[in-house]
Amino acid sequence: MAIWRSIAAFAAIFGAVVDGSALFPRYGHKGLVESGKLRKLIKADALRKRAEKLEDIAYRSPGKNRVIGSQGHEDTVDYIVNEIKKFPDYYTVSLQGVELAIGGGANVTANNNTIEAYSVTLGPSGHASGPLVSIPNLGCEESDFPDSLEGSIALIFRGICESGIKVGYAASKGAVGVIIYNNVDGSLEGYSLQKFEDPENPYVPTAGISQGAGESLVAQLDGGAEIIVDLITEAEVKTSYNINAQTKGGDQENVIHIGGHSDSVAAGPGINDNGSGSMSILEIATQLTRFSVKNAVRFSWWTAEEAGLLGATYYVMQLSQEEKDKIRLFLDFDMMASPNYAFQIYDGDGSAFNLTGPPGSAEAEAEFTRYFADIAKVNHTEIEFDGRSDYGPFLEAGIAAGGIACGAEGIKTEEEQAMFGGAAGVPYDVNYHEDGDTTNNLNYEAWIQMTRAISHMTATYARSFNSLPPRNATAARKRAATGYARFKNTARFQKWV
Numbered sequence: 001m002a003i004w005r006s007i008a009a010f011a012a013i014f015g016a017v018v019d020g021s022a023l024f025p026r027y028g029h030k031g032l033v034e035s036g037k038l039r040k041l042i043k044a045d046a047l048r049k050r051a052e053k054l055e056d057i058a059y060r061s062p063g064k065n066r067v068i069g070s071q072g073h074e075d076t077v078d079y080i081v082n083e084i085k086k087f088p089d090y091y092t093v094s095l096q097g098v099e100l101a102i103g104g105g106a107n108v109t110a111n112n113n114t115i116e117a118y119s120v121t122l123g124p125s126g127h128a129s130g131p132l133v134s135i136p137n138l139g140c141e142e143s144d145f146p147d148s149l150e151g152s153i154a155l156i157f158r159g160i161c162e163s164g165i166k167v168g169y170a171a172s173k174g175a176v177g178v179i180i181y182n183n184v185d186g187s188l189e190g191y192s193l194q195k196f197e198d199p200e201n202p203y204v205p206t207a208g209i210s211q212g213a214g215e216s217l218v219a220q221l222d223g224g225a226e227i228i229v230d231l232i233t234e235a236e237v238k239t240s241y242n243i244n245a246q247t248k249g250g251d252q253e254n255v256i257h258i259g260g261h262s263d264s265v266a267a268g269p270g271i272n273d274n275g276s277g278s279m280s281i282l283e284i285a286t287q288l289t290r291f292s293v294k295n296a297v298r299f300s301w302w303t304a305e306e307a308g309l310l311g312a313t314y315y316v317m318q319l320s321q322e323e324k325d326k327i328r329l330f331l332d333f334d335m336m337a338s339p340n341y342a343f344q345i346y347d348g349d350g351s352a353f354n355l356t357g358p359p360g361s362a363e364a365e366a367e368f369t370r371y372f373a374d375i376a377k378v379n380h381t382e383i384e385f386d387g388r389s390d391y392g393p394f395l396e397a398g399i400a401a402g403g404i405a406c407g408a409e410g411i412k413t414e415e416e417q418a419m420f421g422g423a424a425g426v427p428y429d430v431n432y433h434e435d436g437d438t439t440n441n442l443n444y445e446a447w448i449q450m451t452r453a454i455s456h457m458t459a460t461y462a463r464s465f466n467s468l469p470p471r472n473a474t475a476a477r478k479r480a481a482t483g484y485a486r487f488k489n490t491a492r493f494q495k496w497v
């Protein structure tokens with residue numbers, strides 16, 4: 001049985017290595033960036049062209065999507081890299097490879113009867129055979145498992161926590177394989193374990209089957225039947241890339257870090273989710289080149305967000321404490337153009353949802369609030385700072401974070417209808433994670449507003465970090481040690497699990 005190690009990765013550096021002399025800000029002949037000037041350069045037409053480009057890329061790909069491992073995702077990464085490399089004097093561009101085992105087919109039989117199954121992303125290739133044992137509850141707690149599963153195949157219901165947690169517990173009890181059955185209609189094709197394996201307790205071959213097939217097996221086991229399962233999984237290890245581009249100008253020790261994700265779900269081209277966020281920041285990165293900056297600005301396009309924030313998690317895992325300390329604030333942008341939008345700011349100070357980010361997060365929320373209220377003069381709401389997107393790993397590492405969004409599968413309230421227009425009682429994005437998430441799904445009015453808000457934040461912090469708490473490495477280390485572990489296993493993963 002081949003066990004695949006998820007942690008292997010490498011980095012390829014393009015362009016010059018970060019220039020230490022850039023500690024002294026270079027203004028050159030370009031004027032220092034200003035919020036108003038940068039915002040004025042953000043045009044709906046440019047955003048539309050980029051969205052159309054992503055849609056073309058998705059539709060050229062066999063699955064008509066930009067999911068990790070697909071041609072559509074590789075072409076998305078190439079497109080972003082080519083766009084950003086048009087400014088070799090302005091940005092240092094690096095690609096960080098993340099090796100991911102992408103699930104493909106699986107062959108499962110139960111007492112020699114074939115069951116339709118798929119192997120899961122992050123799970124190893126392999127062959128396992130043994131008696132099937134049904135795990136009560138959801139398998140999210142160690143106490144759900146019997147003391148020993150030696151030589152068995154564990155059968156576990158999908159839901160609530162990342163499936164990687166379930167497979168980790170089963171493996172630690174000696175299970176040789178796992179079958180996860182769905183908690184909704186449909187197959188588990190393209191499903192991910194959502195969490196890198198613990199190298200001390202590697203994953204075992206895991207296949208996903210339908211809810212009906214799973215419930216039928218549970219009923220047979222409850223009736224006292226013995227079921228011998230034979231399980232073959234096949235995964236293809238593919239390298240997928242995080243893209244990082246950092247200004248050569250500006251203080252390299254004090255970085256404002258702006259991120260979005262480059263992948264889509266399997267269901268469709270993913271133009272609002274998350275084409276919109278990644279294209280907003282690509283457009284801003286392009287327009288920023290007309291200006292100089294005092295603080296370095298780093299843009300990242302993460303891979304494998306939809307498979308469990310894997311690109312961003314890997315990135316933060318690889319950063320030394322010294323490098324973490326350089327990131328004064330990380331801002332995350334996703335779902336920037338939802339058709340039935342609300343302007344939502346992450347509740348970094350915990351005033352609305354009682355989940356507070358690391359020091360600096362409250363100040364970032366205050367700056368977004370100031371922008372929407374005083375500059376754009378539009379309404380806004382707050383959303384829970386739950387780590388559900390790529391900023392989760394940054395919170396866990398004690399790095400200040402913030403962001404805005406326009407809404408996903410949540411339902412717009414009457415109150416929000418009064419504030420933003422649109423339709424109450426309808427999701428912010430009816431096409432969330434569906435094949436209808438195309439360029440027709442975008443609300444350009446929202447997208448422009450959101451992109452200008454990101455421009456404001458980029459320009460503000462590229463000029464000065466004076467509004468943030470002072471950087472204090474001692475405090476940062478302490479935060480990292482206590483951590484934001486509560487974000488693990490909880491709300492952060494609700495969107496996929």
Ligand SMILES: *[C@@H]1O[C@H](CO)[C@@H](O)[C@H](O)[C@H]1NC(C)=O
Nearest residue numbers: 105106107108232233234235
């Ligand atoms: C699964 O079974 C099919 C049909 O028997 C076979 O062609 C395929 O190679 C098998 N796949 C694996 C991973 O064994």
Ligand SMILES: *[C@@H]1O[C@H](CO)[C@@H](O)[C@H](O)[C@H]1NC(C)=O
Nearest residue numbers: 110111112113226227228229
């Ligand atoms: C499955 O089939 C093989 C041979 O076709 C047989 O030896 C074996 O006993 C069968 N297993 C079960 C559990 O029925």
Ligand SMILES: *[C@@H]1O[C@H](CO)[C@@H](O)[C@H](O)[C@H]1NC(C)=O
Nearest residue numbers: 350351352353354355356486
């Ligand atoms: C907020 O959370 C803290 C710690 O998690 C808890 O002690 C406190 O009671 C909560 N406050 C409210 C108003 O829910």
Ligand SMILES: *[C@@H]1O[C@H](CO)[C@@H](O)[C@H](O)[C@H]1NC(C)=O
Nearest residue numbers: 260261274333334335389390
């Ligand atoms: C969209 O992308 C952003 C930026 O990476 C990410 O934080 C967010 O979770 C994604 N949103 C959804 C709903 O997938």
Ligand SMILES: *[C@@H]1O[C@H](CO)[C@@H](O)[C@H](O)[C@H]1NC(C)=O
Nearest residue numbers: 377378379415418419420421
């Ligand atoms: C803000 O929301 C209120 C309702 O709460 C609404 O009357 C007002 O028109 C909204 N303002 C804008 C600029 O949309």
Ligand SMILES: *[C@@H]1O[C@H](CO)[C@@H](O)[C@H](O)[C@H]1NC(C)=O
Nearest residue numbers: 470471472473474475476478
């Ligand atoms: C850093 O933070 C720690 C703990 O909050 C504090 O004791 C220390 O004085 C701070 N150091 C500096 C240089 O501000």
Ligand SMILES: [Zn+2]
Nearest residue numbers: 265273306433
């Ligand atoms: Zn998504």
